[in-house]
Amino acid sequence: MTMTYQYEQSKIKFEASRKYLAQGVASSLRAAMKPVPLFVESASGSRLRDVDGNEYIDYMLGYGPLILGHSHPALVESVHEAMLKGSTYGLQHDGEITLARRLTELLPCAESVALSGSGTEAVMLALRLARAYTAKRKIVRFHGHYHGWSDTIFTSFPSSDMKPSGAQGQAQAETRPLPGTGGQSEIALSEVILLPWNDPDLLERTLRAGKDEIAVVITEPVMCNSGCILPLPGYLERMRGLTKELGIVMVMDEVITGFRIGIGGAHGHFGLMPDLVTVGKALGGGVAVSAVAGKSEIMKLLDNGAVSHLGTLNGNCIATSAALATLDVLTANGGAVYGSMNRVAGRLVQGLRDAMAKQGKKGIVNQFGPVFHMMFTAEERVDNFASFNKRDAGAYGLFAERMLEEGVLLRPNGLWYVSVVHNDEDVRQTVAAAERAMARM
Template sequence: MKTDRSRQMLAEANQYLAGGVASSLRAAMKPTPLYAAGGKGARVYDVDGNEYIDYLLAYGPLILGHSHPLLNEKVYQAMQKGYTFGLQHEGEIALAKRLTEILPCADKVVFSGSGTEAVMMALRLARAYTGRQKVVRFHGHYHGWSDAIFTSFPSADMKSQAAGSAAGEAVPGTGGQSVNSLEDVILLPWNEPDVLERTLTERREEIAAVITEPIMCNSGCISPREGYLEAMRKLTEQYGIVLIFDEVITGFRLGLGGAHERFGITPDLMTMGKALAGGIALSAVAGKNEIMNLVAEGRVDHLGTLNGNTVSTAAAMAVLDELGRDNGAAYRQMERIAGQLAEGIRSLMKKYNVNGVVNQPGPVFHMMFTDQQEVAHFDQFGRRDAAKYGLFAELMLDEGILLRPNGLWYVSAVHGDKEAEETLKAVENVFAKRPEFTA
C-alpha cells in the first residue's frame, strides 16, 4: 500500500491545521492518517490510488454507503432552493412528523447539528423537568465531548485513557476541560442492576436523569443483560427520573424505530445522530410531550444557527425513505452481511488458533483479541489486547480493508456478498501470514 501522497498532505496540513486532522480520533490511524479522494457504495479511494472496502463509514453515519444516488439527488434539489435561511421551511415539518411516526418514544422532536449537541439538550431538558442536578452515566459509554458529560474514555484511537474512572471517579476526558464540569456526574458500572437500584434509591432526590447507550456500542458492542433495561425503566419511572437513551449510534441502525423499539422499552428522551442524515450533519432529541414542551414554554432555550437546515432535513428524509423501502429490506441485508462477517471471523479465529471475540448485536459489531471466552462486561472489555487489534487494522489496510483502530465495524446497506467474501479472505491472509496473532 502506497501512502506517499497521504503523508505529504499530512505534513502540509500540519502547517495550518492543528494536529493535521479535523478530529483527534483520525490521528490514530496507522501507518498514517489517510486522505480520501472519493467513495462509491461500500468502497473508498485515497489520494495514493488505493481502494478499500469501508467499514469505518465515517465513524458510523454512512448507513447508505458513499455517494448514494437518492441521497445525492435529494440534497442537490434542496441546495437549489437555498442551504439555510434562519427561517422555517417545509422540510422541518416533514422530518419532524416522520420521526414522531416511526420512533415509539417521540411525541415531539428538536433538531441540532451533532450528537454532542443532542446530549447537551437532553440533559438540560431533564434537569429543567425534574428540578434536580445529578446525572447517572456508565463506564465505557460515550455521550459526546461537552464538558458536562465527557469522561476519560478507553478507546484505542483516543489519547485519554480511563485511568481513575474504573474506581468510580469521573475523570475529565481532555486537557482544558473544567475541573468542576463533572461534579454532577454519578459514574456507575453498566449491566449491574443491584448497583443501579441502590444508587437510584439512595439518591433519588438528587438525580435528574439516567443516560445510557441501549447497547454498549462504543466499548465492545456489549448487549444489556436480560431484564437490565427493563429494571432501569421501572426504577426511573418509580423515582421520577428521566431516562435518556443515547441512540446516536443505534438510532436507525438497528431498525427505523431504533434500539428502544427493538427492545420494547420506551425512554423519556432519545438522542440520535450519525445515520440519521447519512453523512450530512444532523442530530435530534425526541421525547415525551411533557418534557419537550419545556422548549415551547421558553423554560429551556434551544439554539443553533444551522438547526434543521434544508440540506440536512432533505438528507434525513432520503435516508429514512431508503431504509424503509420494501418493508425494511435494507435492514435485512445489513443484518445478513454483518452476521456473515462476524461468523466468518469467528471461524477464522478458530481455524488459525487466534484468541478473540466478536460481539455482533446487529449491523454493527466489535472484534477483539482476548483470552476470554466472552466479553459481556466493561471490565472484560478493558482486558482485551487493544495494541494487537491496532496492528490488525493496519495490516488490513494492506489487504484493502478500512477499519477503525478500536475494533468497531459498521456495515452499510450497500455492503454485499462480494465485499464480505473479499473481507474474510483479507482476514485469513493476515492470520495466515502473521504468527503474532496465533495463540
C-alpha cells in the same frame, strides 16, 4: 494475493496539513490511523479510494453515519435539489415539519422532536431538558458509554483511537469521573455519578438513595463503543421502572443505534419507552443532523422558553433533505434493507471468527445487528466492561494496519459498521484479507 499499498501522497498531504490545520486532521480520532491518516480522493458504494490510488472496502463508514454507503444516489439527488433552493435560511421551511413528523411516526417514544447538528449537541439538550423538568441536578452515567465530548458528560474513555487519561481509560472501580481530555472543567463533572453498567442492584441502591438529587439516567442501549455488550435480560426494563417510580428522567442515547439497528431504534427493538432519546449518525446518511425526541410534557419546556435551544444550522435544508432521503431508503418495502444488512453482517462476523480460529488467534466478535466489535482477547466471553478492558488493543491496532494493506478500512478500536450496500463479495474479500492479515501479525 496481497497488493503493495503505498501511502506517499497521504504522507505528503499530512505534513502539508500540519502546517495550517492543528494536528493535521479535523478530529482527534483520525490522528490515530497507522501508518498515516489517509487522504481521500473519492468514495462510492462500499468502496473508498485514497490520493495514492489505493481502494478499500470501508467498514469505518465515516465513524458510523454512512448507513447507505458512500454517495448513495437517492441521498445525492435529494441534497442536490435542496441546494438549488438554498442551503440554510435562518427561517422555517417545510423540511423541518416533514422530518419532525416522520421521527414521531417512526420512533416509538417520540411525541415531539427538536433538531440539532451533532450527537454531542443532542445529548447536551437532553440533559438540560431533564434537569429543567425535574428541578434536580445530578446525572447518572456508566463506565464505557460515550455521550459526546462536552464538558458536562465526557469522561475518560477506553478507546485505542482516542487519548484517555490512563492506558485503558477510567477503571470500572472508579466512581469519581475523570476528565476525558486536557482543558476540560473538572467542576463540570462534579454532578456526574459514574456507575458500572449491567449491575441492577447497584443501580437501584444508587437511585433510591439519591432520588432527591438525581435528575437523569443516561445510557446507551448497547455498549457499542466498548465491545458491543448487550444489556442483561431485564436490566433496561428495571432501569425504566426505577426511573419512572422515582421521578428521574431516562435518556437513551441512540446516536449510534438509532436507525441502524432498526427503524424504531434499539428502544423499539427492546420494547422500551424512555422519556427522551437522542439520535444522530445514521439519521443523516453522512450529513450532519441529530435530534432529541420524547415525551411532549418534557419537550414543551422548549415551547415556553424554560430551556433554550440554539444552533445557527439547526434544521437546515441540507440536513433535513438528507435525513428524509435516508429514511425513505431505510423504510422502503417495510424496512427490507435491515434484513439484508443483518444477513451480510452475520456472514462477515462468522467469517472473522473462522479466520481467527484458522490462524490460531484468540479473539471474540460481539454483534448487534449491522454493528459489531472485534477484539483479540484470552477471555472466553466479553459481556462486561471489565472483561472488555482485558482485550489486547495493541494487537487489534496492528491488525487494522495490516488490513489497510489488504484493502480493508477499519476503525482502530475494533468497531465495525455494515451498510445497505455491502454485499457477499465484500464479505468474501474481507474474510480472505483478514486471514492474510492475521498470518502476518
